[in-house]
Amino acid sequence: MSEQRNLVEVKDLLVKFPIADGGRRSFIRPVDHVSFAIKPGEVLALVGESGSGKSTIGKALVRIVEPSEGTIHVNDQDVTHIKRRELVAYRRYVQMVFQDPFGSLNPTRTIEQHLTFPLKKHGERGTNVSTSVDELLERVGLTPVAETRVKFPHELSGGQRQRVAIARALAVNPKFLVADEPISMLDVSIRAGILKLMNQLREDFNLAFLYITHDLASARYFGNRIMVLYGGKVMETANSDELIRHPMHPYTRLLLAATPGSGIRGALPETSNKAPNLVEGRKGCPFSDRCPLVTDICREQDPPIVQVSETHTTACHHV
Amino acid sequence: STSTSAASPVSHAKRSVQSSTPLEVVPSPNGNFQDNFNPFSANANYGTQGIIYQPLFYFDNVSGHTFPLLGTTYSWSNGNKTLTVNIRKGVKWSDGKAFTANDVVFTFNMLKHYPAADTNGDWTMLASVKADGLYKVVFQFKSTNVPFATYILGSAIVPQHIWSKMGDPTKVANTNPVGTGPYTLESFSTQDYKYLANNHYWGGIPPVKTVDFPAYSGNDSADMALAKGNIDWSGSFIPNVQSLFVNHDTQHNHYFFPPGNIVMMYTNLKDPLLSQLPVRQAMSLAINRAQLAQEGEYGYTKAADALGLVLPNNAAWIDPTLKSKLNPAYNPAKAIQILEKAGYKKNAQGIFAKNGKALSFTLQVPAGWTDWDTDCQLITNDLQKVGIHVTVNEEQTGAYNNNLSQPKKDYQLALSWTNPGPTPYFLYENLLASKGNYNVEQLNSPAVNAALQSYSKTTNLAQQKQAIYKVENYMATQLPSIPLFYGPIWYEYRTTNYTGFPTQANPWINPAPWTNFAQGIVLMHLHPAK
Amino acid sequence: MIVETQVVSVPTKKKAKRMNNTAAAFLHNPKAMTGLVIFLIFVLVAIFAPLIAPYDPQSTQFAPLQSPSAAHWFGTTNTGQDIFSQFIWGTQTSMIVGVGAAVVSTLVAFLVGVYGGLRGGVADSILNSLSNIFLVMPGLALLILIESYIKNTTPLLNGLIIALTGWAWGARVFRSAAMSIANRDFIVAARLSGAGSLRIMFAEILPNMTSLIASNLIYACLGAIMAEAGLAYLGFENVASNSWGTILFWAQNGGAMMGGAWWWFVPPGVAIAIVGTSLALMNYAIDQITNPRLRVQKRKKARVAGRA
Amino acid sequence: MRYFLNRLGFLIVSIWAALTLNFILPRLMPGNPAEIMLAKFQGRMPPQALHAFELQFGFSNKPMITQYFNYLGSMLTGHWGLSYTYYPTSVQTIISGSLPWTLGLLGIVWVIAVTFGTFTGIFIAWRRGGFLDSVTPIITMFFQSIPQFWLALVLVYSLSFSMNLFPMAHGYGNSVTMGWNFPFVSSVVYHAILPAVVIFLGSVSGWIVGMRNNMMMTLGEDYIVFAEAKGVPTRRLIFNYAARNAMLPQITSIAIALSTIIGGQILIEQVFSYPGIGFQLTSAVSGEDYPLIQGMFLIIAVTTLLINFVVDMIYGRLDPRVRRRGATS
Amino acid sequence: MSDRKPVLEIEDLSVAYQTANGLVNAVNDVNLKVYPEEIVGLVGESGSGKSTMAYAIMRLLKGDAFVTKGHIKVMGEDLYALSPKELRKFRWNKISMVFQSAMSALNPVMTVQTQIVDTLTSHRPEMSKAEAIKRAGELLDVVRIDRKHLNSYPHELSGGMRQRVVIAIAIALSPGFVIMDEPTTALDVVVQRSILDQIREIQQVEKFAVLFISHDFSLVAELASQVAIMYAGRIVELTKSGTLRLGERHHPYTEGLLRAIPHLTADEVVIEGIPGTPPNLVNLPSGCAFYPRCPLATDECRKARPNLYQTDNAIIECHLFKGDREVQHV
Numbered sequence A: 001m002s003e004q005r006n007l008v009e010v011k012d013l014l015v016k017f018p019i020a021d022g023g024r025r026s027f028i029r030p031v032d033h034v035s036f037a038i039k040p041g042e043v044l045a046l047v048g049e050s051g052s053g054k055s056t057i058g059k060a061l062v063r064i065v066e067p068s069e070g071t072i073h074v075n076d077q078d079v080t081h082i083k084r085r086e087l088v089a090y091r092r093y094v095q096m097v098f099q100d101p102f103g104s105l106n107p108t109r110t111i112e113q114h115l116t117f118p119l120k121k122h123g124e125r126g127t128n129v130s131t132s133v134d135e136l137l138e139r140v141g142l143t144p145v146a147e148t149r150v151k152f153p154h155e156l157s158g159g160q161r162q163r164v165a166i167a168r169a170l171a172v173n174p175k176f177l178v179a180d181e182p183i184s185m186l187d188v189s190i191r192a193g194i195l196k197l198m199n200q201l202r203e204d205f206n207l208a209f210l211y212i213t214h215d216l217a218s219a220r221y222f223g224n225r226i227m228v229l230y231g232g233k234v235m236e237t238a239n240s241d242e243l244i245r246h247p248m249h250p251y252t253r254l255l256l257a258a259t260p261g262s263g264i265r266g267a268l269p270e271t272s273n274k275a276p277n278l279v280e281g282r283k284g285c286p287f288s289d290r291c292p293l294v295t296d297i298c299r300e301q302d303p304p305i306v307q308v309s310e311t312h313t314t315a316c317h318h319v
Numbered sequence B: 001s002t003s004t005s006a007a008s009p010v011s012h013a014k015r016s017v018q019s020s021t022p023l024e025v026v027p028s029p030n031g032n033f034q035d036n037f038n039p040f041s042a043n044a045n046y047g048t049q050g051i052i053y054q055p056l057f058y059f060d061n062v063s064g065h066t067f068p069l070l071g072t073t074y075s076w077s078n079g080n081k082t083l084t085v086n087i088r089k090g091v092k093w094s095d096g097k098a099f100t101a102n103d104v105v106f107t108f109n110m111l112k113h114y115p116a117a118d119t120n121g122d123w124t125m126l127a128s129v130k131a132d133g134l135y136k137v138v139f140q141f142k143s144t145n146v147p148f149a150t151y152i153l154g155s156a157i158v159p160q161h162i163w164s165k166m167g168d169p170t171k172v173a174n175t176n177p178v179g180t181g182p183y184t185l186e187s188f189s190t191q192d193y194k195y196l197a198n199n200h201y202w203g204g205i206p207p208v209k210t211v212d213f214p215a216y217s218g219n220d221s222a223d224m225a226l227a228k229g230n231i232d233w234s235g236s237f238i239p240n241v242q243s244l245f246v247n248h249d250t251q252h253n254h255y256f257f258p259p260g261n262i263v264m265m266y267t268n269l270k271d272p273l274l275s276q277l278p279v280r281q282a283m284s285l286a287i288n289r290a291q292l293a294q295e296g297e298y299g300y301t302k303a304a305d306a307l308g309l310v311l312p313n314n315a316a317w318i319d320p321t322l323k324s325k326l327n328p329a330y331n332p333a334k335a336i337q338i339l340e341k342a343g344y345k346k347n348a349q350g351i352f353a354k355n356g357k358a359l360s361f362t363l364q365v366p367a368g369w370t371d372w373d374t375d376c377q378l379i380t381n382d383l384q385k386v387g388i389h390v391t392v393n394e395e396q397t398g399a400y401n402n403n404l405s406q407p408k409k410d411y412q413l414a415l416s417w418t419n420p421g422p423t424p425y426f427l428y429e430n431l432l433a434s435k436g437n438y439n440v441e442q443l444n445s446p447a448v449n450a451a452l453q454s455y456s457k458t459t460n461l462a463q464q465k466q467a468i469y470k471v472e473n474y475m476a477t478q479l480p481s482i483p484l485f486y487g488p489i490w491y492e493y494r495t496t497n498y499t500g501f502p503t504q505a506n507p508w509i510n511p512a513p514w515t516n517f518a519q520g521i522v523l524m525h526l527h528p529a530k
Numbered sequence C: 001m002i003v004e005t006q007v008v009s010v011p012t013k014k015k016a017k018r019m020n021n022t023a024a025a026f027l028h029n030p031k032a033m034t035g036l037v038i039f040l041i042f043v044l045v046a047i048f049a050p051l052i053a054p055y056d057p058q059s060t061q062f063a064p065l066q067s068p069s070a071a072h073w074f075g076t077t078n079t080g081q082d083i084f085s086q087f088i089w090g091t092q093t094s095m096i097v098g099v100g101a102a103v104v105s106t107l108v109a110f111l112v113g114v115y116g117g118l119r120g121g122v123a124d125s126i127l128n129s130l131s132n133i134f135l136v137m138p139g140l141a142l143l144i145l146i147e148s149y150i151k152n153t154t155p156l157l158n159g160l161i162i163a164l165t166g167w168a169w170g171a172r173v174f175r176s177a178a179m180s181i182a183n184r185d186f187i188v189a190a191r192l193s194g195a196g197s198l199r200i201m202f203a204e205i206l207p208n209m210t211s212l213i214a215s216n217l218i219y220a221c222l223g224a225i226m227a228e229a230g231l232a233y234l235g236f237e238n239v240a241s242n243s244w245g246t247i248l249f250w251a252q253n254g255g256a257m258m259g260g261a262w263w264w265f266v267p268p269g270v271a272i273a274i275v276g277t278s279l280a281l282m283n284y285a286i287d288q289i290t291n292p293r294l295r296v297q298k299r300k301k302a303r304v305a306g307r308a
Numbered sequence D: 001m002r003y004f005l006n007r008l009g010f011l012i013v014s015i016w017a018a019l020t021l022n023f024i025l026p027r028l029m030p031g032n033p034a035e036i037m038l039a040k041f042q043g044r045m046p047p048q049a050l051h052a053f054e055l056q057f058g059f060s061n062k063p064m065i066t067q068y069f070n071y072l073g074s075m076l077t078g079h080w081g082l083s084y085t086y087y088p089t090s091v092q093t094i095i096s097g098s099l100p101w102t103l104g105l106l107g108i109v110w111v112i113a114v115t116f117g118t119f120t121g122i123f124i125a126w127r128r129g130g131f132l133d134s135v136t137p138i139i140t141m142f143f144q145s146i147p148q149f150w151l152a153l154v155l156v157y158s159l160s161f162s163m164n165l166f167p168m169a170h171g172y173g174n175s176v177t178m179g180w181n182f183p184f185v186s187s188v189v190y191h192a193i194l195p196a197v198v199i200f201l202g203s204v205s206g207w208i209v210g211m212r213n214n215m216m217m218t219l220g221e222d223y224i225v226f227a228e229a230k231g232v233p234t235r236r237l238i239f240n241y242a243a244r245n246a247m248l249p250q251i252t253s254i255a256i257a258l259s260t261i262i263g264g265q266i267l268i269e270q271v272f273s274y275p276g277i278g279f280q281l282t283s284a285v286s287g288e289d290y291p292l293i294q295g296m297f298l299i300i301a302v303t304t305l306l307i308n309f310v311v312d313m314i315y316g317r318l319d320p321r322v323r324r325r326g327a328t329s
Numbered sequence E: 001m002s003d004r005k006p007v008l009e010i011e012d013l014s015v016a017y018q019t020a021n022g023l024v025n026a027v028n029d030v031n032l033k034v035y036p037e038e039i040v041g042l043v044g045e046s047g048s049g050k051s052t053m054a055y056a057i058m059r060l061l062k063g064d065a066f067v068t069k070g071h072i073k074v075m076g077e078d079l080y081a082l083s084p085k086e087l088r089k090f091r092w093n094k095i096s097m098v099f100q101s102a103m104s105a106l107n108p109v110m111t112v113q114t115q116i117v118d119t120l121t122s123h124r125p126e127m128s129k130a131e132a133i134k135r136a137g138e139l140l141d142v143v144r145i146d147r148k149h150l151n152s153y154p155h156e157l158s159g160g161m162r163q164r165v166v167i168a169i170a171i172a173l174s175p176g177f178v179i180m181d182e183p184t185t186a187l188d189v190v191v192q193r194s195i196l197d198q199i200r201e202i203q204q205v206e207k208f209a210v211l212f213i214s215h216d217f218s219l220v221a222e223l224a225s226q227v228a229i230m231y232a233g234r235i236v237e238l239t240k241s242g243t244l245r246l247g248e249r250h251h252p253y254t255e256g257l258l259r260a261i262p263h264l265t266a267d268e269v270v271i272e273g274i275p276g277t278p279p280n281l282v283n284l285p286s287g288c289a290f291y292p293r294c295p296l297a298t299d300e301c302r303k304a305r306p307n308l309y310q311t312d313n314a315i316i317e318c319h320l321f322k323g324d325r326e327v328q329h330v
Ligand SMILES: Nc1ncnc2c1ncn2[C@@H]1O[C@H](COP(=O)(O)OP(=O)(O)OP(=O)(O)O)[C@@H](O)[C@H]1O
Pocket: A017, A018, A030, A048, A049, A050, A051, A052, A053, A054, A055, A056, A057, A214, A278
């Protein structure tokens, strides 16, 4: 796997959003110089707390939000700022599955309609379309197909809807899927099914994933590697097992401590509910406000990314 | 030189009884009032000209009578280029100062100095105005124009001691008017204003102590108030006046709608088709005027005569030889004959045409003048029957006026009014003289011009009549425009509180309360009902 | 490859479409049905006006000011026109104006609101300010201002003007709805699968706004009928045209009220009130249907109790 | 503060828009003001005087852009020109004479309608499903659907003309003198009753139904259930918790309510010969008095905009979320 | 279990919603006891009737929901027998509740202080304003929020802080029993954890009993001493939380849930979902509600509703446990 070329290569990605702040226009940076690469068939799990910029990275990848700086290469093509036709073509390569299975399907359209549009849009015609719809539904386990096709989203359960959403993403035969917390709104009993389905898709089609989650356990289960994000910056990246067993960054440790079932238990810092400051112009490590190890340097300087091992990097002054 | 003594068949009644019941007057529906009692403003409140300010003479166009007000007599000399007026003695301004010839001279010189205030255009004819002592004023004309004296003598006179300090008379609201008339302003508000009797009025003590002018927004609210007996004297239009007004109190509620002017169908004589007499004749014959008067005008008026006279007001001026032609004929069959004789043939649409030109016209009418709208509808139908096609164009009043009054007239047919005066001359001059103010049809007839010219040069009634006869003949035969019906003067009155209003039996003066100068005269003739 | 998950079909009584559920709820709502039936009666009258109206509405062939009789159900005017015929033709005009203006203004509102809400940014700011301005401008005053320059309008032109000045409220509603829908993931998903803006507006968003659109149509229709009547009554409409407003104009002009000719001014006024109420009823019902919280439950059992 | 500036900005922009609209409209129409003015005299004016009038009204042939800035300048400095119908009275004099009447009547009725509507809405929402809840909206909807001028005419005819219960016209009796004296004030109140009733009937329904619906929505909110659970007394629950929140969306719709009321009032003042702006506006329109029409429209627009601004400010006070968030309208 | 009088006693409780499609049986014949100072977890999938039960206990069911059957006693008092006035007094003094979503449980237009003070003064009219404010400050101390936030509006607080405020309001009158309906689901893991720690801390000080509702197994397992597992409106198992792991004897549904969660630290991660979807509550399956999804279902499961069986650590409603002692109540 490691010999393969990267399918997705993100370098120094930066996304800015304007915010209204006391009348002046200023910006927040939910994604602040993030770099990573994903190989075909690989799953990169992106964990981090709410508002840390996970979805924004995912959306930048499928080009729903416009990257402000940095580059995104997919299949060696620079897709950072492509427009129109190129973009449409690009989106046959990458697709996205969303968190909320209720919101990601149009309540007024049938399952069939949800699937036929992308199929047609990407060139399929006539009876092909119908067979393709059947195939897709079968592939995601929505049988009996004939019954499912004519249903409206509200007639399906959350898990079934999420399957439809995956089927829709698959309709264009992508090589890369951004899965933005696809199971977090689902019931425990159904989550496993979706995770297994995605696992299978990875194996069957060598599909690569950016798997966004805030649940370390599922990240470890599904992800080959885990990337921990805080305040728009990458804190730590490592192979899944490695990260869980040998967390280096204080934030990763905090996360693990908060996750039931982890060996690490420790007092959570008092300030643990303070949201990271994303406003452009802030200095130092974004975690410095909450970090138990914080020193002056943390507040002043961006920590450098330290290569701990071949597959393990972390960004902390104290490692 | 001839001296004309102003004849006044009805003199000011001198009476000492004064009733304190206010007289409620609604000249016409109105928006809110504004505090403006400037006699030189076209928008001054009702009564400014006549109840407060007065001219030297008032020339009535309904009765043809002349009422001497601040003047007593006038005479012409110097080849009818000099007009000498004797001023009434013993007149006081309502602030107690005496009125003299100097006030008259001042007023005219002020108009000369501020042409914008000279809305009668007095100085287009005047060369100079001079006082000859305290009670005589001499007007010098640039050229002879006897009838023009009506305008000059009819101009309101203001006190020198006040207006000399006012500055530009067009820019003042004159909220505290001081005049010579029978009343002074008592109070003003936007919804009503009141006049109070001027007990030092030269004509005697006014019989009505307070005259109240309330504002009514529309016909309906004014009509309701009228029906309810809240209004004594009104000049507003009422549909079904008999049932809606008179029947509420047959003993006291009265109305009388004397003809005020003539509503014409103007034909643009610059139009190649309309300039042809047969076309105009056919149109005139095809229109059922009686129906217009009955349906369009609620039967409140009559079909107009063919000569362009306002009858019976102008009855004294009818050319005896034209008596038979007085009533315009309604004869569609003959209209068709005339057109056929003139070489017109009906085309596929059933419209008469010659040389490929069909008799198809647009007829302009001001939007929202509902009675005229109905009239136009009827005219369209009438003309359609004889093969003349008319499309009605309802125009906004501004545009409509524009189209008719601009040097380049932009219309084919138009329904419009005429501007009459104490004698037919004024209407004719306006309508037919090449330079007439309302020569909408654009007639340019040397014969008519000459006849009118000869009228204006003389003070001799017989000569004037001869001139008028000529024009009457021209009207009857050439149809420069097509008279349809008389425009009525709306006038309702109630005799519960006061009597003495002009009546149908004795229409001695224009009875509408909105008639400037006449209303002051009428007020002096009222007396409290027993 | 096939993931073993059996689909337990969620029991639905019939394979009714979702839309039909709302429609069905509408049809089962007594207020809505009353409104709809009344409105449809007027629509039918409007459609079949030429067949229903016994006489030429403008013809002055009858005796003036007759009170209602078998020959003249609503009597005659002071110029001898048959008021019933005028009323029927007026129904047609007023319904065309109402429905037409409703459609036009809703369309404008939809385009402005949804486009702005979807697009965001400068375009949205401009469109939003524009609709806010139109929203706070006093409607009738604006109409009168416009009418003062273009007098003598036909009812249809008036309808158009009413529509073009009256879309702001709808645009505002549509915009906020579009904004909340635009943030929903299915719009993003549609875009990802290649849908363009137009498709998103009309195929993805529009069906999700049917109740808003319906309620806007109703609201606009009511507003247009009333505004047209007001304008006509003030005389800002070709008086030769035939609408409820012009009947009132002529009635007022002809002193109907004072002359006791109630048959002349009562029918148009009452008709407007009835049509208006029918529309308001439908609107009220739509609110209740689409917003479950507004629904009042008719409980068969006591709220607390429940001791079986 | 930010919210305030934002709203102020909107106020200024909309006033500018109203001004510009006011400038553009007459210039889009055929004919120029001079000709329209002359038309007022319906041919009674000798041509000799025409030029005089052109001078008086200051008709200009300057370039559009110059005219525009002159216009903006004079509008802002309160020089709204001279009325055609009431020349030489200035437009602002006329308006200042009628504005108090309109604002007075409108303000009082509006306050009554809002208060009554709000309380009724609260009440019927609290007793949802009750008799009043099912009947009140329908009755008020019916009244709202009646053309107001028509209702006004019917009432004037029946109550005033036939039954003598109320005056038929005007803002006060002609026999009283204006001022703060009892006869005048009572006469004003007496004259305002019928117009007020009509405006009230025409506008109250929206408030009732709107408040009811908002109340119902609010009553379903978690914080109401929570407050009820934690034992907040019913009265406080209804007014401080539910009604206060339910009123917020109502306040934003004040704009529409206000312009509806103004619209209705224009027609109604006409019927009652009420000496307000609406009556003045309609007569200005029939008189084609363009400076006056423009001034009227402007004052109506600006008044509405100002009231909206005030309402926005109140809204900001009532809803703490807004102050921060800035304008979301 | 304990001889003390339970703070909560639910007997055969059934709750239904009246809908257009028929009666939704959200809670069916539920029995449950909670003893003083005890934390009991209530776990179940979305829609299994957890919140409905909580509302029923609080007598807060609204509109179309009503208790069809059974009794609820809180501290020996039948809430449904109280007059509205008594009810208002009883609630919050004796039993309070933390709502599912803190954002919507706080009135957006009132400051934190007002909302806390309202709670206090509504029940203690004798309390002065100043006293109430002082107490409000103390309560914020308890949930570790800076007192300066007394004058904040809810939207000015973070999600975690809001939830703490709601908790503060819930314990304002020191009730003996607090229902917590998924108090942390909407929050971040770290925040969630710190709030849970706090709840535990406060609970240890104030000694109230808690019914803790959640759908997160591992969370509840750490917090509660006992866990009730709810499926389709029934409590299918009541178990000691320490035994919630694979390998112990559990209801097939519980086992399915345990298998469905990937474990953070386990060496080998295999997960298995429960096939199918929860049943329609309008017409429940005749026998065991779980049988359509149960891998071990027999014909009997389809026909008859199972009885309750007491195992070493749990009470389980399942035919598979026939060998164990049958009990009547949880
Ligand atoms: N379109 C946008 N405009 C402005 N700010 C945005 C926009 N989208 C996201 N943000 C902000 O960027 C930050 C990161 O958001 P993002 O959705 O990427 O977080 P996340 O890690 O996915 O959080 P969650 O776990 O809640 O989904 C947040 O503070 C959010 O408010």
